[in-house]
């Protein structure tokens with residue numbers, strides 16, 4: 001399974017297009033994957049999962065499918081989520097039942113989200129904020145714990161005395177493994193890491209994160225460390241994003257910061273992510289940060305760049321670093337050529353990148 | 358106590374300057390308060406609280422002080438927090454022991470944070486994002502519940518098997534009162550309200566917030582409602598802040614969003630806040646959103662504008678709406694005059710606003 005395997009073994013890639021624009025952008029991701037690898041490098045197995053599947057069959061993620069997925073080498077996911085007006089999907093059903101179930105079942109404790117402001121990409125930030133600076137950082141978001149674990153409940157539901165709780169669970173083991181992964185990434189990048197938490201209010205979880213962070217820091221004497229409260233981190237993302245190299249943070253803070261990070265580096269149309277199990281014990285899963293965007297589905301106008309960059313992360317994770325670099329380079333060239341401002345179709349973007357990869 | 362009292366009764370204002378730049382900015386706030394009200398409108402009682410007090414006496418908030426504060430008409434707070442290098446204050450001691458203790462003891466369930474991009478104020482956002490638009494919204498942040506309640510703990514502390522938890526507690530009563538307050542504010546403003554949560558993952562708390570929001574919405578048929586996940590809300594704050602009128606959200610999301618909101622509307626040097634108990638059963642507390650900024654303390658360069666705007670919120674809460682409007686107008690005029698770019702001293706800003714109020 002996964003990383004470290006030889007470069008010429010045939011690999012199985014599970015493909016979950018999902019709903020809305022999901023299948024459209026995934027098709028372009030696969031186009032680029034095919035163009036950059038040797039023929040038959042990947043065997044693709046398509047899985048029909050998401051809102052549409054649930055609306056048709058009532059199934060979210062059958063155990064047999066989960067079982068099959070356990071044996072693939074990687075997963076490429078588009079996006080899941082129903083169109084408004086379609087048969088109502090209960091809130092959280094697909095998130096908790098599919099996305100998070102996969103992240104937890106496959107122990108994706110590193111949720112990797114690179115943010116890079118490519119030359120020529122429009123940003124909502126003022127020129128003074130970014131001009132002449134390299135905005136290029138990665139958020140290492142913990143992916144299996146914190147408030148996402150699903151621990152909590154409701155008593156006296158629907159009454160005026162209802163009480164609803166959500167429990168953030170943080171274990172030393174869970175925090176340490178992701179913090180160590182983040183430090184290792186910083187050591188391969190610009191040697192700077194920022195812990196983001198809110199330890200002045202969340203004293204229990206924050207105390208654990210800080211202590212572990214300091215312990216692991218001692219193993220990486222060349223990596224400069226920094227700490228920001230999550231509220232302050234949002235300020236810096238808007239006023240000085242170039243200050244960051246690696247950010248490590250918990251599941252919920254990471255969710256929030258990576259959407260903002262995507263916004264300031266050109267939008268979630270460009271934001272890639274990897275749900276990674278670094279040990280390779282389970283398959284890792286790669287997906288764009290954006291959702292299923294039902295409003296533009298079927299029109300062939302969705303930007304597939306985030307999915308194509310996610311394919312790059314997949315290749316890198318599978319040990320195909322050279323191919324991964326070619327994908328990023330081709331995307332960069334394509335983005336630079338976009339400056340004219342004309343809007344291209346989903347497949348035109350995929351074709352262009354696939355042809356230069 | 359508090360709102361609704363006659364305009365000419367003498368009121369008691371507790372003043373907590375705090376640490377770092379806190380006392381400096383509070384002095385300017387009081388200057389403006391004095392200038393805008395009739396002589397002797399307020400009796401000021403100064404309280405020495407914060408890191409410096411703790412370092413000297415080991416006390417954070419003596420019960421006798423809390424008891425005295427219960428009987429004042431309002432509280433003006435600067436900022437608390439130690440300078441680095443000074444005797445280490447344990448993480449959370451002042452936050453949980455002073456700020457949050459006051460917010461909870463006085464049931465400050467409305468944490469009100471207006472964000473307005475005044476003409477002439479520099480923003481980190483690009484011109485296209487804000488030009489020709491009115492960025493003017495308020496965040497109504499719940500102030501007594503959620504992850505801030507201090508429910509949680511640590512087991513096996515300091516061992517490799519440590520588990521740290523934080524519990525977000527949300528009650529129907531607590532959510533309803535703040536949501537109703539937010540709707541009432543929207544009805545007095547531009548009739549638009551956005552609920553921010555993460556109900557697709559935090560299904561228990563999110564379900565409660567949504568249900569209550571919909572119930573209260575039925576009482577305000579003229580107010581248009583909207584919902585955003587917290588991650589998406591950060592995107593819109595960076596790419597289209599003019600879309601917001603009133604945002605209502607929980608304690609932690611509100612903490613994060615208001616720092617980002619402050620950043621995009623000119624920085625936390627301008628961000629005012631009120632910790633409000635709308636019933637008047639307890640005194641409300643007004644404070645700038647910024648911290649004690651020990652790096653610039655004592656230099657007379659801190660911007661007192663956020664504190665002066667907080668005085669405006671205090672006046673408004675105490676039923677002195679006309680005076681509150683004069684403060685905001687004087688601040689607006691002063692900000693417009695700042696465009697030259699010269700940096701004025703803390704007291705020069707206070708003097709200028711006090712003289713035109």
Ligand SMILES: CC(C)[C@H](C(=O)O)[C@@H](O)C(=O)O
Pocket residue numbers: 095096099100255289557558588
């Ligand atoms: C859809 C949702 C469960 C998910 C998350 O919160 O992690 C998404 O926002 C993301 O960032 O991948």
Ligand SMILES: CC(C)[C@H](C(=O)O)[C@@H](O)C(=O)O
Pocket residue numbers: 200201231452453456457612646
């Ligand atoms: C200092 C801290 C307890 C506080 C909070 O988190 O509420 C601050 O960030 C704020 O926004 O007022």
